[in-house]
Amino acid sequence: MPDKSNLISIYDTTLRDGAQREGLSLSLEDKVRIARQLDELGIPFIEGGWPGANPKDVQFFWQLQEEPLQQAELVAFCSTRRPKIAAADEPMFQAILAAGTRWVTIFGKSWDLHVIEGLKTSEDENLAMIGDTIAYLRSQGRRVIYDAEHWFDGYKHNPEYALKTLEAARQAGAEWLVLCDTNGGTLPHEISQVVREVVQATGGTTPVGIHTHNDADTAVANAIAAVMEGATMVQGTINGYGERCGNANLCSVIPNLQLKLGYKCLEDHHLASLTQASRFVSEVANLAPDEHAAFVGRSAFAHKGGIHVSAVERNPLTYEHLQPEKIGNVRRIVISDQAGLSNILAKARSFGMTLDKQHPACRQILQRLKELESQGYQFEAAEASFDLLMRQALGHRQQMFELKGFQIHCDIGVTKNALATVKVAVNGKDILAAAEGNGPVSALDDALRKALVNFYPAIAAFHLTDYKVRILDSGAGTAAKTRVLVESSNGHQRWNTVGVSGNILEASYQAVVEGIEYGLLLESATDLELAGSTVLVQ
Incomplete structure (x- = not known):
């Protein structure tokens, strides 16, 4: 039996928060394809969007009611009710219920600045909005995740009131209290301190989650810091897609937690599909994949310098922090003017050619490579051309025309x-x-x-x-x-x-x-x- 104290629930919001990235536009068919890919990856929670916010999201939830996901929980997303309106009379909740999901994520205000200036209501009414909304959805048979929006900024400015918002959600029946760094400016040491204080204040009665944005380029580090202080749910997106600078990148969070820190996020065979899932989502989103992305990038395990290649050939641990196959990536030997004989031999093997340092063509290939790269050729980005160059030196290249x-x-x-x-x-x-x-x-x-x-x-x-x-x-x-x-x-x-x-x-x-x-x-x-x-x- 797995150690449940070590389990981390991964919550993917690519289809909602990720889709808010500038330049990213997903059709209904795109959303369905990505949802099914995430389902195959073994993601436990997949946030599909805000039913009622637009016709596409309504159709998305309808379609997945007809053809449900295999293992993931599809989650609908919505705000708390508006001020001075009973949750039972709030029209937007009808679309949420019609979406037919078992789980609903509700976000509410944690920062008194937003309550007063944004909602233009009182602090007490905001607490009532949180509690009334969650209680109503629970009465309709829904399980609720509560996203505490602007949590860290709110806690810094008024910790007493911020904690009251969490308590209102907990008492109303929320099963997760997710702390959101909505502006993305909190640093890891601050995340650690605040999450530790929240876990102590709530006494562990309700699980805590983390939702981080990447405006300070620390979203992944912040998510990891929160888990190490007791958070057991991580919300993020594939490839870190999201508004402004993006969200916590699940393609980095998951392997760091599971392979480096020993937490359980996905089954091992699902983790080995992470690279493929990353590239699939970027393809469907019509965005060029980041070839230098950690873990899943095409260059994440690429070796270019001759000394590096020679060492990796003897023992990959010399220049690799983990086995690329564990997350579905592969080792690549890059050919360039920095190459040595080790690069040539390794690249030849990758093409199915058997060479050794004594082969007369080996140094000929290396010399020709360096000559061409000095002229401006770039073989690390054109490996097919390098394959043909090697065939030429070995006398295997046929002139087809x-x-x-x-x-x-x-x-x-x-x-x-x-x-x-x-x-x-x-x-x-x-x-x-x-x-x-x-x-x-x-x-x-x-x-x-x-x-x-x-x-x-x-x-x-x-x-x-x-x-x-x-x-x-x-x-x-x-x-x-x-x-x-x-x-x-x-x-x-x-x-x-x-x-x-x-x-x-x-x-x-x-x-x-x-x-x-x-x-x-x-x-x-x-x-x-x-x-x-x-x-x-x-």
Whole structure:
């Protein structure tokens, strides 16, 4: 049996508090997909939104009544009743009850400043609003979590009154008292002291939770500090999404509590899905994942310096604070001009190639790598290109087609389309093809694929998914050298290639051509083992 004193209830508010992030907009379908992903992750409480606040949230709760989550408790969110209105007569509670959830989270005012200036009512009426609201919802068969809004600011200014608000919630039947750092400016040592005093004041009669915002960049540390002082619920969001600077990032809170401090947040097999869940949510939210995020970022366990790589190859503990597999991440060996032979050997193994330091190609690859990176190439962000570089040195790279020439014509009139004409040779046969695109790179890519698709039908499924340009020596003005990074996909895999030139179209061509070449390698049954999954964007 698990030690219940060590259990931490994780409460996810990505769909409500997280969705308040600037630039984040979730459709009904998005919310349902994220809710089901969180359910699969084993999150105990999932806050779905405020029923009645907008039609989308109403439909969301209706849809999950028809097709319930498998294990998580779906939670509706709402404020206390308004001043001078009985909870039973408060219209907004009808939508809350209609949502059909067993649990409801109610937030109320803890700070007397907000009571007087925000609600424009008396302190006693605020206490009545808290108690009446919770008692009414309990009478309707709901279980209630009470979020004490602006708790830490309120407690600092008037601790006696702030504690009265918690007592009103507790006496009315709230089963959790969650302390909210709504402005996000409290520091960890303050959190520790206040939570300790609240736990002592309440005598442990009602469990305490923590809800922190990240305005001082301490939301994760604050959540951990609260747990260490007795909080047994942590509210936060996947990837730390939220208003202003965000909320406590559950992707950091959970592994810190479970793997570093020994608390139980998720089952181990669920914890191993954390990285995948983080990336899934960022994908659905249409936000680029933070590749340098702790624990779940693509670079969280990436090793670049040659000495680091050599040490990690002997014992990962030398430069890793935990095993990446425990949270579903992977170790990556990054190739750059800081690489040594250890990087080359490790990267070759990740591609399924067996090399040792005595292999004549090993130093050739390292020398070529450093030459190209000095010219502006960046292989740590274009591992498919590096795979092709290694194949070239080992004599394994096949020339699938040869460029004979290309021309691009750009129309800057009404249509703003570009026309690309390419001439390539395949098996000694010349092919001429032309295509239009939304810009020169798109047109070039389309023309190349049009020329090659009859010889390589798999190309029909290839498409560009990302295109990045960087000016390497801006002081040179229009003569500056340009680096182009291209991400390509075949619908179920993605890979990155790079090109560098003083001519942006030439750089783009290099990256696009290598993207097509590498995609064909992935499609080739004889090359799948050599291609290796590590090169793919996780």
